[in-house]
Amino acid sequence: MKIIRYLADSRVHYGLAEPEGRIERLAAAPWETLQPSGHIDDLSTVRLLTPIERPRxxxxxxxxxxxxxxxxxxxxxxxxxxxxxxxxxxxxxxxxxxxxxxxxxxxxxxxxxxxxxxxxxxxxxxxxxxxxxxxxxxxxxxxxxxxxxxxxxxxxxxxxxxxxxxxxxxxxxxxxxxxxxxxxxxxxxxxxxxxxxxxxxxxxxxxxxxxxxxxxxxxxxxxxxxxxxxxxxxxxxxxxxxxxxxxxxxxxxxxxxxxxx
Structure with missing residues (x-):
């Protein structure tokens, strides 16, 4: 799978990038859970961010x-x-x-x-x-x-x-x-x-x-x-x-x- 961090609806989310430009939004950070939240985003409407915020x-x-x-x-x-x-x-x-x-x-x-x-x-x-x-x-x-x-x-x-x-x-x-x-x-x-x-x-x-x-x-x-x-x-x-x-x-x-x- 491919995990992304992105900006949508003025908020930062993690999600799973899927075929045909779909993003399955995650319920929490990926090291906490890969459980989907049930919300789907369109890749064409979001801004991709660095995968982790301010990492070491x-x-x-x-x-x-x-x-x-x-x-x-x-x-x-x-x-x-x-x-x-x-x-x-x-x-x-x-x-x-x-x-x-x-x-x-x-x-x-x-x-x-x-x-x-x-x-x-x-x-x-x-x-x-x-x-x-x-x-x-x-x-x-x-x-x-x-x-x-x-x-x-x-x-x-x-x-x-x-x-x-x-x-x-x-x-x-x-x-x-x-x-x-x-x-x-x-x-x-x-x-x-x-x-x-x-x-x-x-x-x-x-x-x-x-x-x-x-x-x-x-x-x-x-x-x-x-x-x-x-x-x-x-x-x-x-x-x-x-x-x-x-x-x-x-x-x-x-x-x-x-x-x-």
């Missing part, structure tokens, strides 16, 4: 072998972790804001895991049972600032600008995260063409590792790393991240000066 977002660096090779890094021995603030998260169709002082901003298409129930000290064997589903993500990154931070062993501001975490459009359940095609296009041209089979650390390994040190909560999101082919974006670009079984996350890029006050 965990990210992984160098988690695709081919990407590590293209940047001249060895594959890591343990997951390389960072976090993106909840204020960085935007939804499908929202705009990525290019910073006024930005010099080299990159896209990074990523499979994103959505946690469905509280997880602590989870085994690798049980880890996937804590997953609600999967969605598309774009780990937008300021490379100049990222490199400056990395020299001192930290990674936050270069990943954490407002709008630097587009996520959506749906949460797809019942997928095998170990073998999914992931394609990123810039203005229609393919820039990344990878597969989650190239992950250094699997989704199950990532969840087990994180839950060893901290409690994962329903609605937490994990950006699992990006395939080879990352590159710069500019104002006016449209970035599409397409993942097999999920769909397409599309966002355009605007200048900071174009934002409404």
């Amino acid at each position: 977002v965990f990210g992984l660096g160098y988690n695709y072998r081919a990407h590590s090779q293209e940047v001249g890094k060895a594959s890591p021995a343990i997951p390389v972790l960072f976090m993106k603030p909840s204020t960085a998260v935007i939804g499908p169709g929202d705009s990525i804001v290019y910073p006024s002082d930005g010099e080299n901003i990159h896209f990074e298409g990523e499979l994103t895991v959505v946690i469905g129930k509280q997880a602590r000290h989870v085994s690798e064997q049980d880890a996937l049972s804590y997953v609600l589903g999967y969605t598309c993500g774009n780990d937008v990154s300021d490379r100049v600032l990222q490199r400056r931070e990395s020299e001192f062993g930290c990674l936050l501001a270069g990943k954490g600008y407002d709008t630097f975490a587009p996520i959506g459009p749906v949460i797809a359940t019942d997928l095998d995260p170990s073998n999914l095609s992931i394609i990123t296009r810039v203005n229609g041209a393919v820039r990344q063409d990878g597969n989650t089979a190239d992950l250094v650390f699997s989704v199950a390994q990532i969840i087990a590792y994180l839950s060893k040190y901290m409690t994962l909560l329903p609605g937490d999101m994990i950006m699992t790393g990006t395939p080879a082919g990352v590159g710069p974006i500019k104002v006016g670009d449209t970035i599409d991240v397409e993942i097999e079984g999920i769909g397409v996350l599309s966002n355009n890029v605007i200048a900071a000066a174009d934002m409404e006050p």
Whole structure:
């Protein structure tokens, strides 16, 4: 099934996206229940939102072998972790804001895991049972600032600008995260063409590792790393991240000066 979060009748709802543009509205948040409320919405009349409101977002660096090779890094021995603030998260169709002082901003298409129930000290064997589903993500990154931070062993501001975490459009359940095609296009041209089979650390390994040190909560999101082919974006670009079984996350890029006050 495909779970969406959307605006209808001036209120935010969760629902199940069905064929022919029908949405079966849910009675509560999807990690509480998947019981329908009995109300049907029309997809053409609603606005899709990011699948979770202001989630905690965990990210992984160098988690695709081919990407590590293209940047001249060895594959890591343990997951390389960072976090993106909840204020960085935007939804499908929202705009990525290019910073006024930005010099080299990159896209990074990523499979994103959505946690469905509280997880602590989870085994690798049980880890996937804590997953609600999967969605598309774009780990937008300021490379100049990222490199400056990395020299001192930290990674936050270069990943954490407002709008630097587009996520959506749906949460797809019942997928095998170990073998999914992931394609990123810039203005229609393919820039990344990878597969989650190239992950250094699997989704199950990532969840087990994180839950060893901290409690994962329903609605937490994990950006699992990006395939080879990352590159710069500019104002006016449209970035599409397409993942097999999920769909397409599309966002355009605007200048900071174009934002409404």
